[in-house]
Amino acid sequence: MSAYQLWVDGRNTVGHGDLIPVEDPATGETCHSASASDVDDAIAVAHCAFKSGVWAKAPRETRASVLEKAAALLTQHLPTLIPLEVQQTGRAVREMNAQVPSLVRWFRYYAAVLRTEERPVLPTSGKLHNWLERVPLGVVVQITPFNHPLLIAVKKLAPALAAGNSVVLKPSELTPLTSLLLGPILKEAGVPDGVFNVLPGLGPVTGKALVSHPLVRKVDVTGGTAAGRAIGSIVGANLARYTAELGGKAPLIIFEKANLDAAVNGIAFGSFIASGQTCVAATRILVHQSVLSDLVSRLRQKCESIARRMGSPTNPDSSMGPLVSSRQLAKVEALVGETLSRPELAQLLCGGHRMSGLSPLDGTDFSKGYFYPPTAILLQQMGSRPDRPALWKEEAFGPVIVLAAFDTEEQAVQLANETDFGLGAGIWTEDLGQAFRVSEQVESGIVWVNTHHRNDPSSPWGGATSESGVGSENGIDAYHAYTTTKSIIINYASAEESLASDDWFKEGADGVRYG
Numbered sequence: 001m002s003a004y005q006l007w008v009d010g011r012n013t014v015g016h017g018d019l020i021p022v023e024d025p026a027t028g029e030t031c032h033s034a035s036a037s038d039v040d041d042a043i044a045v046a047h048c049a050f051k052s053g054v055w056a057k058a059p060r061e062t063r064a065s066v067l068e069k070a071a072a073l074l075t076q077h078l079p080t081l082i083p084l085e086v087q088q089t090g091r092a093v094r095e096m097n098a099q100v101p102s103l104v105r106w107f108r109y110y111a112a113v114l115r116t117e118e119r120p121v122l123p124t125s126g127k128l129h130n131w132l133e134r135v136p137l138g139v140v141v142q143i144t145p146f147n148h149p150l151l152i153a154v155k156k157l158a159p160a161l162a163a164g165n166s167v168v169l170k171p172s173e174l175t176p177l178t179s180l181l182l183g184p185i186l187k188e189a190g191v192p193d194g195v196f197n198v199l200p201g202l203g204p205v206t207g208k209a210l211v212s213h214p215l216v217r218k219v220d221v222t223g224g225t226a227a228g229r230a231i232g233s234i235v236g237a238n239l240a241r242y243t244a245e246l247g248g249k250a251p252l253i254i255f256e257k258a259n260l261d262a263a264v265n266g267i268a269f270g271s272f273i274a275s276g277q278t279c280v281a282a283t284r285i286l287v288h289q290s291v292l293s294d295l296v297s298r299l300r301q302k303c304e305s306i307a308r309r310m311g312s313p314t315n316p317d318s319s320m321g322p323l324v325s326s327r328q329l330a331k332v333e334a335l336v337g338e339t340l341s342r343p344e345l346a347q348l349l350c351g352g353h354r355m356s357g358l359s360p361l362d363g364t365d366f367s368k369g370y371f372y373p374p375t376a377i378l379l380q381q382m383g384s385r386p387d388r389p390a391l392w393k394e395e396a397f398g399p400v401i402v403l404a405a406f407d408t409e410e411q412a413v414q415l416a417n418e419t420d421f422g423l424g425a426g427i428w429t430e431d432l433g434q435a436f437r438v439s440e441q442v443e444s445g446i447v448w449v450n451t452h453h454r455n456d457p458s459s460p461w462g463g464a465t466s467e468s469g470v471g472s473e474n475g476i477d478a479y480h481a482y483t484t485t486k487s488i489i490i491n492y493a494s495a496e497e498s499l500a501s502d503d504w505f506k507e508g509a510d511g512v513r514y515g
Helices: 036-052 060-076 078-089 093-116 149-163 177-189 203-211 225-237 260-276 289-308 326-340 409-416 432-441 475-481 495-501
Strands: 006-008 011-013 020-022 029-031 128-136 139-143 166-170 196-198 216-222 241-245 250-254 282-288 346-350 375-379 400-406 424-428 446-449 483-491
Touching: 006 036, 006 177, 029 177, 036 139, 036 166, 036 196, 036 203, 060 078, 060 093, 060 149, 060 177, 078 093, 078 149, 078 177, 093 149, 093 475, 139 149, 139 203, 149 166, 149 177, 149 216, 149 475, 166 203, 177 196, 203 216, 203 225, 216 225, 225 241, 241 475, 250 260, 250 409, 260 282, 260 289, 260 400, 260 424, 282 289, 282 409, 289 346, 289 375, 289 400, 326 346, 326 375, 326 400, 400 409, 409 432, 424 432, 432 446, 475 483
Parallel strands: 139 166, 139 216, 166 196, 216 241, 250 282, 250 424, 282 400, 375 400, 424 446
Antiparallel strands: 006 011, 006 196, 020 029, 128 483, 346 375
16 A cells, blocks of 8 residues: 655655554555655745745635635545544544534634734824734644644644645644645645645654744644643744644532533543543543532443443444554553552542453454543542642543542632643533632633533633643634734825925924824
8 A cells, every 4th residue: 555645835745754654453554754855845845835925915815715615625525534534543433523524614714714804004193094914924834733633733724824824734643644635625725836735754853854944934833741842942943933732631620519410421521532632631520529429420320331332433333432552551551550559549430441352332352452441530638638649740641530529619729720731621510600700710721611622713722821832723813823913104195294294304303203
């Protein structure tokens, strides 16, 4: 089977790096990777396309029409994109059947931004007309992770293309295939050659060459905090712009006035969607002491139900898929093992071990994949214990949650804010006043009340602390972040008026203007 190639200058291109194995036991796909010289070539192509103005200076209406056509074409290609997304991520097809069709909203939203954008006119004095234009930055680099390959790519691409930039996208080496298929789709939609390019590759080679290139004017990355810091230091040295959506350790608070059935459903969705491999996964569940026992009983039943229905990711009845790699599985096992090694602190409620044997749903051999069940661990007396387990602090990126009890609203807020990350948080209560009070006190860029994971193109998505990122995605702010402001000032006074008032060095002049 021939390997997937790079997408550069509007065509498939052979990469000069090592072949990347895209793990899937059914097909064994491989993908070309980009070497440092491939990066130089792709950025040169993107820069040339930008300077030509074929996209950067195209009318807003033209760019809007292309984005709208991209949305329509993406819909047409769903039968190809969804199975491939399942194959490379291992996520259950029921998730991708819901997620991938929703991506058209980003192209349509930013098309609407282009069609409705107003140009501010500033209140200057005298006979001057001053307005602002939004102009593109140039070549921008986007680095996306393995967990939502298409979703995160489209979230970044739509505002960048709307603004008129040329884009070089580096998808995760674990899941590059669907991002490569965006190339032909966007070309058919009308994106000119060289404006959108895809370079799969490894971070230390392809990624480093991309983010350190002097022609790159912005880097937008989604990934871990350590990688985000390293990339940010390189980008800063080039005085380029930087947006980063990084780590999370989201709290989910369940108050005594919550509907417990709805709250358990919320925990399950917030914690176990994508097998827990999301940056906003609800991983720290804080429960009012008065409802803890009841909630634990219901949560156990929910977790057991999910585990019973796990099977092949391609099975539409499968509830949850495997983790993406052996490395990710090992990390989850290590964090769970460390926590459970302290029985005075931790009590296992469900899960806790890699799955083996055959799926009762469809006979899938769990031992041949990286299947890990929904896992819940109850931490004892957290309010009086200074020694927190690593699982309380670190991002496991798997279907693992810890529960802790609280007695007061103040204690719940304190525990919720006990993290270096501040990306997402959830609150479950039917007390409207409490919902307002706590949502204001929780230190998080996104707070959901009686729901979780809601994501709309118009709603900003970013962290409240440096550990969780820089800047945000979505909304008008993301579009602005891919532009720079150009101020245009026109003097419309007559020549006679200008001669009378604007001769700075006129002899005997007094009361000369300034500014």
